[in-house]
Amino acid sequence: MTLKVGVLGYRFMGKAHANAMARLPMFFPDAPEVERHVLVGRDEDALADAADRLGFENTATDWEDVVGEVDAFYNLGPNHVHADPAVAALEAGTPVLSEKPLANDLESAERMAEAAESAGVPTATAFNYRFVPALRYAKNLVEDGEIGEIRHFRGQYLQDWLVDPEAPWSWRNSEEMAGSGALGDLGAHTIDLARFLVGDVERVSGHLRTFVDERPVEGENETRPVTVDDAYSAQAELEGGAMATFEASRFADGHKNDHTIEIHGSEGSLRFSLERLNELEVLREGNRGYETILVTDEDDPYLDHWWPPGHVLGWEHTFVHENYEFLSAVDSAASESSGSGGGDYRPDFEDGLAVQRVLAAIQESDERGEWVSVA
Amino acid sequence: MTLKVGVLGYRFMGKAHANAMARLPMFFPDAPEVERHVLVGRDEDALADAADRLGFENTATDWEDVVGEVDAFYNLGPNHVHADPAVAALEAGTPVLSEKPLANDLESAERMAEAAESAGVPTATAFNYRFVPALRYAKNLVEDGEIGEIRHFRGQYLQDWLVDPEAPWSWRNSEEMAGSGALGDLGAHTIDLARFLVGDVERVSGHLRTFVDERPVEGENETRPVTVDDAYSAQAELEGGAMATFEASRFADGHKNDHTIEIHGSEGSLRFSLERLNELEVLREGNRGYETILVTDEDDPYLDHWWPPGHVLGWEHTFVHENYEFLSAVDSAASESSGSGGGDYRPDFEDGLAVQRVLAAIQESDERGEWVSVA
Amino acid sequence: MTLKVGVLGYRFMGKAHANAMARLPMFFPDAPEVERHVLVGRDEDALADAADRLGFENTATDWEDVVGEVDAFYNLGPNHVHADPAVAALEAGTPVLSEKPLANDLESAERMAEAAESAGVPTATAFNYRFVPALRYAKNLVEDGEIGEIRHFRGQYLQDWLVDPEAPWSWRNSEEMAGSGALGDLGAHTIDLARFLVGDVERVSGHLRTFVDERPVEGENETRPVTVDDAYSAQAELEGGAMATFEASRFADGHKNDHTIEIHGSEGSLRFSLERLNELEVLREGNRGYETILVTDEDDPYLDHWWPPGHVLGWEHTFVHENYEFLSAVDSAASESSGSGGGDYRPDFEDGLAVQRVLAAIQESDERGEWVSVA
Amino acid sequence: MTLKVGVLGYRFMGKAHANAMARLPMFFPDAPEVERHVLVGRDEDALADAADRLGFENTATDWEDVVGEVDAFYNLGPNHVHADPAVAALEAGTPVLSEKPLANDLESAERMAEAAESAGVPTATAFNYRFVPALRYAKNLVEDGEIGEIRHFRGQYLQDWLVDPEAPWSWRNSEEMAGSGALGDLGAHTIDLARFLVGDVERVSGHLRTFVDERPVEGENETRPVTVDDAYSAQAELEGGAMATFEASRFADGHKNDHTIEIHGSEGSLRFSLERLNELEVLREGNRGYETILVTDEDDPYLDHWWPPGHVLGWEHTFVHENYEFLSAVDSAASESSGSGGGDYRPDFEDGLAVQRVLAAIQESDERGEWVSVA
Incomplete structure (x- = not known):
């Protein structure tokens, strides 16, 4: 089975993940087959250009058309657009990788983590430095x-x-x-x-x-x-x-x-x-x-x-390792009986939420001028 | 004029300052002449030994006999014995160098800084790293x-x-x-x-x-x-x-x-x-x-x-520079009209007190779990 | 026009160059289009495997069948098999990239450099460290x-x-x-x-x-x-x-x-x-x-x-730069009037020969126990 | 017994060794007692100044008056004046420390090493870096x-x-x-x-x-x-x-x-x-x-x-260690039956000669353009 991946965002992070997926077959032959299926963005010209350069088969200007149609959805947009597409994808049963931080506020992050738990599919918060050798x-x-x-x-x-x-x-x-x-x-x-x-x-x-x-x-x-x-x-x-x-x-x-x-x-x-590194x-x-x-x-x-x-590696190699692990988890969850395979990949949305709680506590502590417990 | 220096403490810091004084003539020919006049301690045998090795002319077991009889008094003992001898020396008009921190609590440090201000003679808090080139x-x-x-x-x-x-x-x-x-x-x-x-x-x-x-x-x-x-x-x-x-x-x-x-x-x-360094x-x-x-x-x-x-220097050279500056200030204050020359040397007791206020504020902040303004 | 590249060798260097070619479209959009056309080796099973993994369209067990049929020939084999295929390719008018050192002895290197000069097509000695930024x-x-x-x-x-x-x-x-x-x-x-x-x-x-x-x-x-x-x-x-x-x-x-x-x-x-790096x-x-x-x-x-x-680069990126420069030179030579475009790419076989002369002189000096002039 | 040391040379090396001797009592209490007895130089004014600053009791303008009158003779002059005073001292049975290299040519170095062997007293070639901890x-x-x-x-x-x-x-x-x-x-x-x-x-x-x-x-x-x-x-x-x-x-x-x-x-x-260091x-x-x-x-x-x-050491500490070892060897040789104690200190004149042979061989090799065996 070839995994069809949909990606929202085609700038810095889009390029980093597209490159990572492109490199899997030569270096991680046991990775699942991956198709860069659809690239999502708003500016049609820039999008067409990017899809061509980054090797995507299709483009879309509305993520709502995409999140239910792919085997994995990558949300690489700005923080304030992390939550809605991710939750929609999860509600459609689609595994989601989200760039970090998980959201722009704690409430959104909580919503995303809840959706992840309900969906029971693999999720990733893209803390790529865990994948530095x-x-x-x-x-x-x-x-x-x-x-x-x-x-x-x-x-x-x-x-x-x-x-x-x-x-x-x-x-x-x-x-x-x-x-x-x-x-x-x-x-x-x-x-x-x-x-x-x-x-x-x-x-x-x-x-x-x-x-x-x-x-x-x-x-x-x-x-x-x-x-x-x-x-x-x-x-x-x-x-x-x-x-x-x-x-x-x-x-x-x-x-x-x-x-x-x-x-x-x-x-x-x-x-x-x-x-x-x-x-x-x-x-x-x-x-x-x-x-x-x-x-x-x-x-x-x-x-x-x-x-x-x-023969040293570079920064981008962390994304290859991250994609390898996440897509392998997606593949393995898909081939298991439904709903049971979401728990293996880390850092997942639960990890992203845990970090978000610390971010929120630091902000709150700064405002209140005192120590704050992380909920 | 040869400056007679009295030193309380003959372990690590006593050795560091005695060495520094001993090295001035060869390397800082414009430094005042200095006599390691008296070494103060409680254990007479250890004291005699140390005085011999560190080049002191005399020993004393009671700092009260010393603080008024020397041109500069170095207090190198543990923090809780910084205040009393320093204040006594200053009340006798004797310049004082104190090891850091200035005291074991804020109140003592304030007492020392007040005595320094009244005395109008040079004081030093021995923050030797200011003298790293x-x-x-x-x-x-x-x-x-x-x-x-x-x-x-x-x-x-x-x-x-x-x-x-x-x-x-x-x-x-x-x-x-x-x-x-x-x-x-x-x-x-x-x-x-x-x-x-x-x-x-x-x-x-x-x-x-x-x-x-x-x-x-x-x-x-x-x-x-x-x-x-x-x-x-x-x-x-x-x-x-x-x-x-x-x-x-x-x-x-x-x-x-x-x-x-x-x-x-x-x-x-x-x-x-x-x-x-x-x-x-x-x-x-x-x-x-x-x-x-x-x-x-x-x-x-x-x-x-x-x-x-x-041709690199070592840690101990910072003490030579510190002693050079402090003893030069003492010498220069002594040769001016009385009381006018105490302000030049830095870091002085006022600086030591300023640091002590920060130490106290950090402790208070830790206890209270909130930010604390430094008075 | 798509450049068809033939590559002899599929181990360490084969992987390094195949990866480099594969990465050009995403990162060097002005590079010529490149097809990893044919991979050459002797062990048919290992070769088929490698061609699959490294993205080659075809395989061949005899370089003689290949050197005249491709737009560029990469010789990545052991040093003693550098000369014959390279010379044959050049005689067929095919640009050649050879791994370093250019040859296993000075005579072979000279033969290769002469063939390069006669052919008037781009050649490369793969001193990739010239391409470290x-x-x-x-x-x-x-x-x-x-x-x-x-x-x-x-x-x-x-x-x-x-x-x-x-x-x-x-x-x-x-x-x-x-x-x-x-x-x-x-x-x-x-x-x-x-x-x-x-x-x-x-x-x-x-x-x-x-x-x-x-x-x-x-x-x-x-x-x-x-x-x-x-x-x-x-x-x-x-x-x-x-x-x-x-x-x-x-x-x-x-x-x-x-x-x-x-x-x-x-x-x-x-x-x-x-x-x-x-x-x-x-x-x-x-x-x-x-x-x-x-x-x-x-x-x-x-x-x-x-x-x-x-965001640091790794060792392999030097090969991407090298391939970009060499394949651009090949492409540009091909589109010019024939024979005129071989001189631009450096380090070429002439550079490889110059290094080989130094290698030979060092060996000769060691044997004779005296300084040796490089011819 | 206090060792009387005579020193030829009062610039960089004179200061380095005088400082080293001055620091022994405080830090190496088991070192022999040392008197900086006489400083030798030609310019009487500069010499008097230096003797004062470096702590020498006497001055002399002719090393011939000194070499037989001291317990150790330090030759810190330029290389071409190493040999004669050193040989004269050794002929008088006086231990000698010479700055490096031992001499300005191989012949002089050989003469010095022979004199050292005949004298049977401690000698030192001042390769101070052997004394870096x-x-x-x-x-x-x-x-x-x-x-x-x-x-x-x-x-x-x-x-x-x-x-x-x-x-x-x-x-x-x-x-x-x-x-x-x-x-x-x-x-x-x-x-x-x-x-x-x-x-x-x-x-x-x-x-x-x-x-x-x-x-x-x-x-x-x-x-x-x-x-x-x-x-x-x-x-x-x-x-x-x-x-x-x-x-x-x-x-x-x-x-x-x-x-x-x-x-x-x-x-x-x-x-x-x-x-x-x-x-x-x-x-x-x-x-x-x-x-x-x-x-x-x-x-x-x-x-x-x-x-x-x-608490790091500096460059000058190597001279303290060197002087400690050499003067201890001198002291110990002096207290043994005469002539038997010269062999312990290293690097001695024999070591200095061995280095000089390599220096000469390197020069000869450069002139002849070929490898040279060290005699």
């Missing part, structure tokens, strides 16, 4: 107890594309469309990795800041208000007792896409930086210092599919 | 506007000497003696550098944790309670609008004395790590990435006193 | 005079897959098949980059070593002799007066695919490491230290085709 | 077999103080006074470390270059010829079968005092850089990557004398 290797170390009891988690996600006050306004600067700024866009990844590597976030203290209040609209003689945070920080307590600090900024001069994770446990420590720094018992491991050996996660040791 | 170079960059308006300050001070739950109890684990744990011992340095490089801390949200509640007493068959934090984190707002995060731990496996400072501004960024990473306007500067050139701060470029 | 950026800096007059070139290519004396014998250990060992396999890349970034190699002093003389044959109860070098080093003088040192090893424990290049000029310096370290005039540049901005070489800044 | 730790790893059989040694010593063609002429640019340039000044250190860590150098192929032929004399309207190398490289074979490459330059833009050592063995690898990178069996070890723990070489873990 070095982080999956880190996860294995943690699970094997090599780091011991975890005391500290520290995650920073630094970008600098808004340092210039004249950088143009985009939907990512709008609370209505994005929900939040650096917090939801970048912090959601960090919080998901904290949950992946350590455990749930129990309570938080948050701090949000907007440094530049309005920005010019590209090609127009006006400005629009920035209604989201340019940067956030948070302190947290994690399940199991670890302290955590989270931070993200779009004002960190010199940092393009610099997501770093550091963990200290009773037996060892870990460090990771997305800009050197093939490397994991590990302090293990018996060693004195951090060991810089190039996670490209044949028995490293996913690496047997690619190149010999030392 | 790379950080002084950083300060110059900030003052020259090379980093622009500062948006983010991030400071972490990581050690690992308490990871082992069997590591022995010391006065540093006692609230009564130390005031706080990682917060006061390590965080005080971070907060001082935030003030030095950016500006005052205006409000904070703090988080303190004790991971191990009691520890064995060395050589005895008992344990004592740990009544201070093993680790802390804090969020802050700084004068001028920067966001800040502070963090320190004695549970960061693999980190011995790893104090890192990161700053992002509208025109550039800075990074520093104490374990590579000769280096400063600078992102400047016109450049795309961080430039790793080895701050050992002849025209770098203090470097003309030492060795040719590339 | 960071190295192309480095090349631009050198050409713009930002590094000044070059004094030093230093290139090391370190691997460790033969450290274990029980690692199995392969054709790469046979002089007859490979020509040389670390020298031709790894050193050829280094020498090509020296030529690319600085200039021709004028004279050399070489040193070759075989640490383990025979190795077990996998799955058989016998050993075969290792007749090539496990490691080499060389000193050289380059066109324009720079000193150079080259080195490669298959015995460098802990290094998987670690190709580093360092250049010092009168105005600046450069450093590159293949295991961090998105980064270039640059010392520029006006700066004091190396600046770590993440070469992923939109206006960096080839980067406008991929992802936003900071 | 991280390198001593490396030596222990090698001796314990942790790195296995050594295959590769790579040493580079990069400086940039001659990049500017207008940088002034000094005695270090004169063959008559210095013997050689980068080779003897910097390469001697590298070669000594190869001998220390691996074994003797058996044969070499050398390459020397002078990039700028004459330089201005400071404060005068003339230039003088540069008669030594600005940079050298060498290939070598070491005792036990390792391949080696050595390189040094005074034209490596951006490098101040960057001495790096890399070793690959059958069981592991090591990396060291002088600009981060507290760190050693170690690849050990059982690990996958290099471990960055901060060599500052209490049980690391010499570290129990200094500060707690993580």
Whole structure:
């Protein structure tokens, strides 16, 4: 059976997922066959162009026509259009992958997670960094107890594309469309990795800041208000007792896409930086210092599919792994008796909702000036 | 005139300052002449030994006999014995250098700062990292506007000497003696550098944790309670609008004395790590990435006193610079008309008090679970 | 017009080039249309499998049937089978891409370069590292005079897959098949980059070593002799007066695919490491230290085709760039009046021959124990 | 007994050794008592000044008056004045420490080594980098077999103080006074470390270059010829079968005092850089990557004398360790029956001569264009 995939969104994320699907046959021969069936968007010319370039068979301008007709629906649009198409797809029994954060507000995220639970089909919140081989290797170390009891988690996600006050306004600067700024866009990844590597976030203290209040609209003689945070920080307590600090900024001069994770446990420590995504720094018992491991050996996660040791992977490979796992789950659910196969893929909508709860708690904490428990 | 210095404390800090004084004549020929006049301690045998090794002319077991008889008094004892000798010395008109944090509680620190103000003589809170050449170079960059308006300050001070739950109890684990744990011992340095490089801390949200509640007493068959934090984190707002995060731990496996400072501004960024203290990473306007500067050139701060470029300095050199500056201020105050010369040396007791207010606010914030303004 | 490509070889390099061709339409829409037309190999079962996985329309077991029937012929076999198929293809007027080194001996390389010159069609020696964006950026800096007059070139290519004396014998250990060992396999890349970034190699002093003389044959109860070098080093003088040192090893424990290049000029310096292939370290005039540049901005070489800044590329992307350039040259030559369009693509067979001359001179120097001029 | 030390030379090296001696009592209480007895130089005013600053009791303008009157004689002058005073001292039975390289030519070095052997007293060639704790730790790893059989040694010593063609002429640019340039000044250190860590150098192929032929004399309207190398490289074979490459330059833009050592063995690898002298990178069996070890723990070489873990040492500390070891050897030889105690201290004049033989062989190899065996 060939899985027909419908995709809403054809810009950055559309290209990343289309490329991932295109690469499966050569590198993951046991992946299900996938047809990039239909690409959904509003601007017909741009859409036709994109469908041609990204290898889609068909286009559609209305997602309502699509969500019930495909084997999997990818929602890659802005945050405020995540909920309705996803819920409609799920109500039609269609598995859904949604870009992160799951929604622009907690209520929408809850609605999506409920729909997922009712549907009993695979869902994905596209936290692609869980599929970085070095982080999956880190996860294995943690699970094997090599780091011991975890005391500290520290995650920073630094970008600098808004340092210039004249950088143009985009939907990512709008609370209505994005929900939040650096917090939801970048912090959601960090919080998901904290949950992946350590455990749930129990309570938080948050701090949000907007440094530049309005920005010019590209090609127009006006400005629009920035209604989201340019940067956030948070302190947290994690399940199991670890302290955590989270931070993200779009004002960190010199940092393009610099997501770093550091963990200290009773037996060892870990460090990771997305800009050197093939490397994991590990302090293990018996060693004195951090060991810089190039996670490209044949028995490293996913690496047997690619190149010999030392032939490094790039950012986009995380999407290939993510698509491989999600589409395999979709395929396997479809071939099982109906309704029983939705639970395997992670991170799913439930994970997306859990992150959304932390995002909401951080915002609430910032507003109230006090610690907030995550429901 | 030869300055007679009296020193209370002859362990780690006593050695660091005695060494610093001993090295002045060869490397800072314009420093005042200094006599290590008297070493103060309670254990007469250990004291005699230390005085011999550290080059002191005399010993005394009671600081009250000393504080009025010397040209400068160094208080290097545990935090809870900072206040009384310092105040007594200042009341006798003797300049005082105190190890950091200034005191074990805010009230004592205030008493010390008031005494300093009344005395009108030079005082020092021994935040020696202000005297790292790379950080002084950083300060110059900030003052020259090379980093622009500062948006983010991030400071972490990581050690690992308490990871082992069997590591022995010391006065540093006692609230009564130390005031706080990682917060006061390590965080005080971070907060001082935030003030030095950016500006005052205006409000904070703090988080303190004790991971191990009691520890064995060395050589005895008992344990004592740990009544201070093993680790802390804090969020802050700084004068001028920067966001800040502070963090320190004695549970960061693999980190011995790893104090890192990161700053992002509208025109550039800075990074520093104490374990590579000769280096400063600078992102400047016109450049795309961080430039790793080895701050050992002849025209770098203090470097003309030492060795040719590339011949790196160590941790202890910060004490030589600190002693040079403080003793020069003492000498210069002594030769001016009385009472007029106390204001030049920084960081002084006022700076120590400012840091103590932040420490207290972080503790209060942790207790109350909400943001606290620094008085 | 769709270019029909025939490819000899379906293992590591076959996969790398097939993937590169497959990715052109999505990322390089102005590339010519390409059909993976025919895959050539001897083992019919493995071949059919590979053709299926790598997306080839047809298979063939004899290259002689193929070389005249395709628009471009890729020779990706072991070094000793580079010459005959390439020459046959060129005699048929077919453009050829050959894996590196160009041949297993100088005589074959000369024959290939002569055939290329007679044919007047595009040829390529597959030195893919010329297509690393960071190295192309480095090349631009050198050409713009930002590094000044070059004094030093230093290139090391370190691997460790033969450290274990029980690692199995392969054709790469046979002089007859490979020509040389670390020298031709790894050193050829280094020498090509020296030529690319600085200039021709004028004279050399070489040193070759075989640490383990025979190795077990996998799955058989016998050993075969290792007749090539496990490691080499060389000193050289380059066109324009720079000193150079080259080195490669298959015995460098802990290094998987670690190709580093360092250049010092009168105005600046450069450093590159293949295991961090998105980064270039640059010392520029006006700066004091190396600046770590993440070469992923939109206006960096080839980067406008991929992802936003900071979303790093991997090793395989160099093959996409290489195929894009070579196939564009093939397409453009085909559409010009016949015979006139062969000269544009670099590195071509003439470049491959130039490297081969250096390889031969290093071997000769090692044998004679003296410096050897490169003819 | 207090050792009276006479020192010829009061500039850079004079200051480094005077400081080292001054610091012994506080940090190495078991070191012999040392008196900085007499400082020797020609310019009486500068000499008096230096003696005052560096803590010498007396001055002398003629070394002949000194060499027989002291318990140890330090020859820190330019290379061409190493031999005569050293030989005279040894003939008087006085232990001698000589700065490196041992002499400006092989004949003088041989004369010095012969005198040392006849005298039977301790001698030192001041290869201070053997006393870097991280390198001593490396030596222990090698001796314990942790790195296995050594295959590769790579040493580079990069400086940039001659990049500017207008940088002034000094005695270090004169063959008559210095013997050689980068080779003897910097390469001697590298070669000594190869001998220390691996074994003797058996044969070499050398390459020397002078990039700028004459330089201005400071404060005068003339230039003088540069008669030594600005940079050298060498290939070598070491005792036990390792391949080696050595390189040094005074034209490596951006490098101040960057001495790096890399070793690959059958069981592991090591990396060291002088600009981060507290760190050693170690690849050990059982690990996958290099471990960055901060060599500052209490049980690391010499570290129990200094500060707690993580409180880094500087370049000058190597001289303290060197003086401690040499003066202890002098003291112990003096207290034994005469003539029997000279053999313990290393690196001695015999080691200095061994390095000088390699320097001479590299120069000869460069002249003859062929490999040269080290006698």
